[in-house]
Amino acid sequence: MFLAMPKVVDREQYRKELLNGCVELFAQKGYGSSTMRQIAEGLGVSTGTLYHYFKSKEDIFMQLVQELCEQDISRFFAQASEVEGLEARLQAVMDFVLKNLQYYQQQMLLWVDFFQQTRIGSDEELQFLRQIWNGTRDATVDYLQLPDTKLADFLMIFIDGLIIQCIYNRSAEDADWYHSQSQLMIQMVLNHEQFSS
Amino acid sequence: MFLAMPKVVDREQYRKELLNGCVELFAQKGYGSSTMRQIAEGLGVSTGTLYHYFKSKEDIFMQLVQELCEQDISRFFAQASEVEGLEARLQAVMDFVLKNLQYYQQQMLLWVDFFQQTRIGSDEELQFLRQIWNGTRDATVDYLQLPDTKLADFLMIFIDGLIIQCIYNRSAEDADWYHSQSQLMIQMVLNHEQFSS
Amino acid sequence: MFLAMPKVVDREQYRKELLNGCVELFAQKGYGSSTMRQIAEGLGVSTGTLYHYFKSKEDIFMQLVQELCEQDISRFFAQASEVEGLEARLQAVMDFVLKNLQYYQQQMLLWVDFFQQTRIGSDEELQFLRQIWNGTRDATVDYLQLPDTKLADFLMIFIDGLIIQCIYNRSAEDADWYHSQSQLMIQMVLNHEQFSS
Amino acid sequence: MFLAMPKVVDREQYRKELLNGCVELFAQKGYGSSTMRQIAEGLGVSTGTLYHYFKSKEDIFMQLVQELCEQDISRFFAQASEVEGLEARLQAVMDFVLKNLQYYQQQMLLWVDFFQQTRIGSDEELQFLRQIWNGTRDATVDYLQLPDTKLADFLMIFIDGLIIQCIYNRSAEDADWYHSQSQLMIQMVLNHEQFSS
DNA sequence: TATGAATGAGTATTCATTCAT
DNA sequence: CATGAATGAATACTCATTCAT
DSSP: OOTTHHHHHHHHHHHHHHHHHHHHHHHHHTTTTOOHHHHHHHHTSOHHHHHHHOSSHHHHHHHHHHHHHHHHHHHHHHHHTTOOSHHHHHHHHHHHHHHTHHHHHHHHHHHHHHHHHSOOOOHHHHHHHHHHHHHHHHHHHHHHTOSSSHHHHHHHHHHHHHHHTHHHHOGGGOHHHHHHHHHHHHHHHHHHHHHHO | OOTTHHHHHHHHHHHHHHHHHHHHHHHHHTTTTOOHHHHHHHHTSOHHHHHHHOSSHHHHHHHHHHHHHHHHHHHHHHHHTTOOSHHHHHHHHHHHHHHTHHHHHHHHHHHHHHHHHSOOOOHHHHHHHHHHHHHHHHHHHHHHTOSSSHHHHHHHHHHHHHHHTHHHHOGGGOHHHHHHHHHHHHHHHHHHHHHHO | OOTTHHHHHHHHHHHHHHHHHHHHHHHHHTTTTOOHHHHHHHHTSOHHHHHHHOSSHHHHHHHHHHHHHHHHHHHHHHHHTTOOSHHHHHHHHHHHHHHTHHHHHHHHHHHHHHHHHSOOOOHHHHHHHHHHHHHHHHHHHHHHTOSSSHHHHHHHHHHHHHHHTHHHHOGGGOHHHHHHHHHHHHHHHHHHHHHHO | OOTTHHHHHHHHHHHHHHHHHHHHHHHHHTTTTOOHHHHHHHHTSOHHHHHHHOSSHHHHHHHHHHHHHHHHHHHHHHHHTTOOSHHHHHHHHHHHHHHTHHHHHHHHHHHHHHHHHSOOOOHHHHHHHHHHHHHHHHHHHHHHTOSSSHHHHHHHHHHHHHHHTHHHHOGGGGHHHHHHHHHHHHHHHHHHHHHHO
């Protein structure tokens, strides 16, 4: 009865290893342009094995996104949880974003690519994505100790907008521009808080 | 003497008609998923005819984007140029964006899709996109009578971020949420201007 | 009744001008790779006009070949008819071939290309080609004042073989090799004549 | 330990079977006019399978040529190696050529067709072809025990020229003509050797 | 559990030819 | 006579997925 247990654990672990092995390829070539054969080759396995662990290319991607998001949030809190005060914490958030800007740019392109390719609209996938967004938003509310979600939403919209700029600016060469815009954002939020009180 | 003239006019005009006929299909299916066959069928012509007027699928897209951008800006100014005062003009800008939110969501998806499909990096296309962004930004600076581009950039980043939300929210059903966020944005800018002076 | 005559002459002349205008394109790109549009553009006319003077692409080619062959033979005799003696005349033939080797290489490739593209086997086209071969052979017999066709055939087979080498040697850069082989050929024929008598 | 071996053997063997299955189609329709779909159908496999074993149409052709050449040379030596004396050996060579004339005619058309379609000039392919030519030439020098390559080149040029005649004569119906020409060739070479010594 | 051979519908693009103007 | 817009079947090649071994 318990003989199968270790196998399951192994399977789960192996699955995660495979997922982590996909990150780079997806980041470089996007979702639609990464073929199952390339993924398999990159992982050093056969396509058959891939289909043994994931039911489709779509499935690989969804599981990958989930995995990465969990890693992201915990990575942020690992280094920023002891900072105190609204301004310092806003600064910490923006610093983290800017430092990982290229990474998030790739992620954003990946997502949009995925949504264009798989025209689903199925509630399932939509729910899934919303969950991720709301999770991140709630974590932000908590971290900044804001009274409601409105300001966190505002901040995250701005961050998304900032990430999108990669399409026009290609890579983070315009570091100054990104920096001054994020400072402006912080100032805006602080002003707003001052007015409110 | 003028016998050859009408043909030229017709060709140019017909080309524009074909472009307008593509909008809907591209909006619905994205760039990568719209096949030349589908485009041709949607227009009621043969694929050969399509290639008679455009040299490639990419060409169709680039010309379409240019066409739409010109229409967008002139459409905005047609209805909003006589409004006076910073607040009212911000309001006008945000109203325009929200009213056409679905349209801009589709446009943004289309662009990202296009860039994922055609891994270009060629300066030509990049220049092209930047031009559009800068053009819109400058028009915004002019319209809002702002002293510099910084605030206009900030506004446009926010707008891009807002548009991106379509991925999570699908369609503009959450009209209230969009509206309250844009009001917050307006408030932020006004506060900032007050502080500055 | 005679009013139409000049028109016919004009038509015939114009047709030949068009043919001559095709030579370079066909030589550069071969038969199959020369499109009707390119031919038309090269001639500065529309495709419609092309079809007004020739009933098909095939027709253009056949008429072109005929035209060129007539020119070739008369061009040779224009410069070599006064030479006397078998050896000198053989030399004249081989010199002419080597001097125009590139041209004949292109012609040969053109022919083979044409035959591969248009899998006809229709007697008509075959007859046509044989006529050309026989015509050239007979002219050679006459020119060299040979007693029968056998030796002329032998010479022409060798020349065809020499022309074919372009596939391996690309362009006539190996001029020495071509020259020594043709000298060997001349020697062979002279030896043979000596033995016979 | 040897469990994985059979698969490799099978793959290589199957690849050769596929190649042999292409010969007839290529011979009948040429290179450019044989579509991948037709090739696949002729082999009783899908186009996907074709691309599983060969990376392109060009690749199929190159591998096919190599395969056939190896077969040709070994087939000749299998039946002609014990013949003695220059005349007898020349006779053996010409007999072999004439007996397989149709086959070589098809091969030559195939090659020229291939070179017209794939406007390469790339050194790689050119090298490849030259190798084949030189290899055959050297084998001829060895077999005839000639002092240098000059006479072998001469012989092979003649053979190429003979093969080219298929364009005019279609099939080997004119067997007598071919035979008398090859006898003439043999006589020529023998005369030449006599003179030289 | 793992393999990789097999599939075949689907992709953008080309091009000889026709025909209304 | 001349134009060039329109056609649409045909091309090489791709790729997510299946399944026998």
